[in-house]
Amino acid sequence: MSFQYLRITKPSEYVAHVELNRPDKLNAFIPALWVELGLAFKQLSTDSDVRAIVLSGAGDRAFTAGLDVVSAAEWMGEMANLPDVARRTVYMRRHILGMQDSLTAIEKCEKPVICVLHGVSLGMAIDVACCADVRICSSDTRFAVKEVDIGLAADLGSLARLPHIVASQSWVAEVSLTARDFLAPEAQAVGFVSRVLPNKAAALAYGLDMAALIASKSPVAVQGTKELLNHGRDHTVEDTLKYTAVWNASAIQCDDVQAALMSGMQKTKPHFTKL
Amino acid sequence: MSFQYLRITKPSEYVAHVELNRPDKLNAFIPALWVELGLAFKQLSTDSDVRAIVLSGAGDRAFTAGLDVVSAAEWMGEMANLPDVARRTVYMRRHILGMQDSLTAIEKCEKPVICVLHGVSLGMAIDVACCADVRICSSDTRFAVKEVDIGLAADLGSLARLPHIVASQSWVAEVSLTARDFLAPEAQAVGFVSRVLPNKAAALAYGLDMAALIASKSPVAVQGTKELLNHGRDHTVEDTLKYTAVWNASAIQCDDVQAALMSGMQKTKPHFTKL
């Protein structure tokens, strides 16, 4: 599959690097971009040559400036032409659900995703980053849950996911209701990112190293870990324990356990079959 | 509506200020106070002249010292006169549910609520503050989940809401089981409050400014944001995404989006119709 607004590379064994690639527009989101993003992660999900993924933005200035308002005016206009409120609502509901599905593909991707943020990271930047497993950023990152400033509640996942991701609900409410900027140290203090690096290059390097480390582990173990963490967020502990028991009762019969134990004792690098 | 134990003022456009107003008793809670509190927030919820609310305590010494034990002895006595355990239990269950409903009115209020704590803030102070969207405090605030020290598990929401609000469950268990005091810096470190100001006046000023900022935004966007954050706490991410899509498919058809975008480009203050 080839993409117009994404660049996908393979910087090291079993690691994929996905870049939002509209740098002249600060990687702002047009429909083609989010559709490609969804397709890319659906494909990577079952690509047995990939075990960990880094997601970042092309260019020096922005991870992404969020929704492209010029483009948005177009489909808002299309909606406005519909005959009545109910039909416009149906149009918009399908549209929002479609956008949500594209972003949720990152979360549902069977392989872990490390999101590297830098520079301008507003609005949809937060929605997208919330779908990743790990978030790190450069020290120049400027974040905002920006939607209130365009007259809207954030509808692509920030309000649904952010409260599960960080420490303080008082902080979540404050940044969501005021749309104020927050910077890298504040993002780290509340746990939104787990590390701040001096600049984009350093952040990307750190992210790629972490991806390479994860990719060197058993893919059965790594993908099971992502699945079970995801399951846990939306179920009771008891439910997740039960689901885990069924999951691992089968996974434990793989060759990776033996390979991992062996290499642990022999201090060698284990080899794991593709998955 | 006029209140005996609350003072409600309008310090700036679209901002309401609610004060617990029994300062000679450290704003301790008697039935009339919590009933008035519930009624006030139910009324403010649909008052189109209000877009953000600050909740604080009158006087210099306390946000609130919690339940008024003299008053509590009265209704405990009323209960004790009932003929058997089941009838006393029914009486108390209705009583507790009534108190919970009064406090939950703060959470259900369609407008955001900023709780400003200072001085003595014990027992019901925590229950009440947990119902607000944002919490800030002055540096002299003394907090405690105090109920264990009167032989009871906290039943007005602290145990139900606190774990969702802050970072560390180990900390929640510790302060709930020991009833020990904690001070402003600790409250901020765990994320219970999102800011500490030097004194009550500064905290109140900060809270009123934040309320004014929120009140200057689109009420459609702000009230939607509160609703969706509340929904997210008690549902799966998938459920909240779906609810969000239905919610915003209609909300996006309001005039506020256009007004917000316009004023953003023209650097003017947008005007939003009442809601």
Place this chain on the structure above:
Amino acid sequence: MSFQYLRITKPSEYVAHVELNRPDKLNAFIPALWVELGLAFKQLSTDSDVRAIVLSGAGDRAFTAGLDVVSAAEWMGEMANLPDVARRTVYMRRHILGMQDSLTAIEKCEKPVICVLHGVSLGMAIDVACCADVRICSSDTRFAVKEVDIGLAADLGSLARLPHIVASQSWVAEVSLTARDFLAPEAQAVGFVSRVLPNKAAALAYGLDMAALIASKSPVAVQGTKELLNHGRDHTVEDTLKYTAVWNASAIQCDDVQAALMSGMQKTKPHFTKL
């Protein structure tokens, strides 16, 4: 009941101290150890002479090094001898559910449990610690969610419980996917432990003091608090409020409320009947 791999003592009134007691093997888990652990906490749960419990590891070097791999090879071999995949899966599912149940007994124990970690605290150490109410550690503690390094997703509760316990999901994903070590200050920063003490002796002393403090409170209040915090983790706020109202409507009729209020006014130590 007497135990081979646990030591249970009564260091002060109403306080029990449970030690994992295989120090020569770094308290690594063999089946007999987790079975005893489950039985001990089921028994302590209704022992009216116990009001708070401290859980720690014997010896200087480790809280626990996790699963004993020599012992694990045995039951893995037993499984491998079964005739087909489905039968091996059933065997393993029952095995995992059994291990989970043993650890969950700590969480279900009606009395609060303070886990004191020190030294090597890997793999099952995290699963076990996540079942306690409060976690503290010594400054030499070395933690890791280690399972990925043996080719497995953690299946005894770390992935199900850790995200509910700490602040940052980005951090949870990182340590779970990389299996990297983390030390005491990092554990405190994310809220996994609520205090770090200089060494094991100091940590244990601190834990025993906290247990004694909790044991001096009304057992009706303390045990209700644990139950309601546990309930809240896996239910909506509304559900927990309702459950709380039914719970406390009866609990409030106990003698402890009067005893606690009296001793509060008279500055005496209250006496509470056994529970």
Place this chain on the structure above:
Amino acid sequence: MSFQYLRITKPSEYVAHVELNRPDKLNAFIPALWVELGLAFKQLSTDSDVRAIVLSGAGDRAFTAGLDVVSAAEWMGEMANLPDVARRTVYMRRHILGMQDSLTAIEKCEKPVICVLHGVSLGMAIDVACCADVRICSSDTRFAVKEVDIGLAADLGSLARLPHIVASQSWVAEVSLTARDFLAPEAQAVGFVSRVLPNKAAALAYGLDMAALIASKSPVAVQGTKELLNHGRDHTVEDTLKYTAVWNASAIQCDDVQAALMSGMQKTKPHFTKL
């Protein structure tokens, strides 16, 4: 409290009879009627002179013909005057939630409610009847989930509650999507009503007898039974068992158990204290 559109009588000891009382308009629902209905059931809920309630429609022709369309045109017009879609949506959402709350008061009423249907029973008739605990009807009853025929999905509870109440989801979908009439025998066959009587008088007599029978039992037992059945509909079996254990652990300490056992042995009519 006195009502304009309801008639409330006390046909026998501890039994209340509530009648929709706009017979000249086939008991069609105007705002005042549903508001009164909600208030009445909230009041009856804690009236210790009432232990069972019968709900029926005044006049010979209808339980209720559903929403009064003349009246509806008024508040639909009020909505239409609002400035934009979002504000009209907020208006309507509050309106619908208000109607739902009025009807849900029947379900939340602590005393059992027996709904007796006869004649025209369309649209809101189903919404209302679904909130009762028991439904019986006369043989001339004509039912329909009528909303689709006025361009709407039923929004006052029929679609939410009907599937939980009857046997066949294929049947529920059919009558909800086609808005076709169904008669008493079909209503009984699918389990919507549990009995069909020859005419309104017989149905009412049967309902009042059942109410008198229920009112002769222990109110602790009866009200607990309603609460636990309601709880079970919306929770897992495990949750309901746990809630039940807490509920009954207190309820079992009442005097009614002794009174019931005694009267059972002595073949006398037990006396139960008010609740």
Place this chain on the structure above:
Amino acid sequence: MSFQYLRITKPSEYVAHVELNRPDKLNAFIPALWVELGLAFKQLSTDSDVRAIVLSGAGDRAFTAGLDVVSAAEWMGEMANLPDVARRTVYMRRHILGMQDSLTAIEKCEKPVICVLHGVSLGMAIDVACCADVRICSSDTRFAVKEVDIGLAADLGSLARLPHIVASQSWVAEVSLTARDFLAPEAQAVGFVSRVLPNKAAALAYGLDMAALIASKSPVAVQGTKELLNHGRDHTVEDTLKYTAVWNASAIQCDDVQAALMSGMQKTKPHFTKL
């Protein structure tokens, strides 16, 4: 879109008829068939020329005989070639999830689906039929939850959906555990089908008439009804009421309400804009 194993026609205005079209193989399911089925219903879901759908099987002998075992042997063989249990499990899990998704497309299709069964209707026939809104059959239909007879628990939805669809859980367990046949009258008695017609032609005619009736109603009302019934199955009543209020607050602003009311008064056939 054109299909190899499906036939899709438009027998009347706004009605689509989808036929499983492998009659020489008793419409047994091969991968291409379920993939096409999923695609077809995803497409029909937003096709504004379709307002109701009938699903049936081509030929005289069978709705469908279920899974094609010859074809199944192929992908079972593919799985068997994978290197270890965990990798075979991942392969099968993705395979089963893919099959489930194809069938679930029927349930998620925004338009109501009437399933007409006849003749042999085994195994996957039940899984498929459970995804429809309404089920009817001819008197010669022979049903079975057949999977136990091929050594498997049914995994495409019968065990998940059947208990929600019919009356008696004792019956569900019996037919699922014994894999015994059941005939049309029994299917109707338990509520699995809502009508039995003498033969396939009559059943199909009845289904098409019902579809035409539904297609003549407001599509806003009909599609809202399906959505809300689906929502109700998997949520609490309270959740569904809230979701319903948001949904209808917008839907009620459509032109269909006026059109429906008008035509009702004027006894004319209403015209509804496409949706």
Place this chain on the structure above:
Amino acid sequence: MSFQYLRITKPSEYVAHVELNRPDKLNAFIPALWVELGLAFKQLSTDSDVRAIVLSGAGDRAFTAGLDVVSAAEWMGEMANLPDVARRTVYMRRHILGMQDSLTAIEKCEKPVICVLHGVSLGMAIDVACCADVRICSSDTRFAVKEVDIGLAADLGSLARLPHIVASQSWVAEVSLTARDFLAPEAQAVGFVSRVLPNKAAALAYGLDMAALIASKSPVAVQGTKELLNHGRDHTVEDTLKYTAVWNASAIQCDDVQAALMSGMQKTKPHFTKL
């Protein structure tokens, strides 16, 4: 294990028959009986010589008359001696949870359970029968949800499970609130039992035949079916589909599929390895 109040036999290969065996007391429940019942089903759950279980009552007169009131008076007295309401409530809560656990062991037993009722089947008879997978009865069975008549809401599962098991919630409410008797035909009409046989001997023979039929099927398939039906009752359809996919992805790799297909083609009796 040997039992005093149960008789356990092996009437045919892989079939166990459990009888409540206190016929002179109409199999009324004393603590020893429910404890034994729980232990027996926990043991049978993993006994690889058992694939299906029939549960019935010894003697001609009763499945069970319910709770033994003489015995109940004893532990009620023990409770009454405790010092205050909270301590009595804790005692009773543990007691009720213990009784619930004993009965729930029937539901959690990995093997299907067919409950055969006859004669007097009151109170706990319903609680117990609701835990079985299939219920059949003789024509002389007299049922009642009897608890209200002894001043209590049913707390051992009838109120939690019955609404999920039968067709009409109106009927459930009626029999639970009035405590009236219902006979075999009514029990079958609402779906509580799936078959009525002329007398106890015929019912038992029918139950044992059904058990033998189930025991002749693949135990992997049968036990998976029970597990997935149980899971479905308490989860959303989507959750159950996902759990099913993980479950079957492993189960499908067993030898039973091949054995079942072969014997199906060769018309021979398949042999399945123990489980």
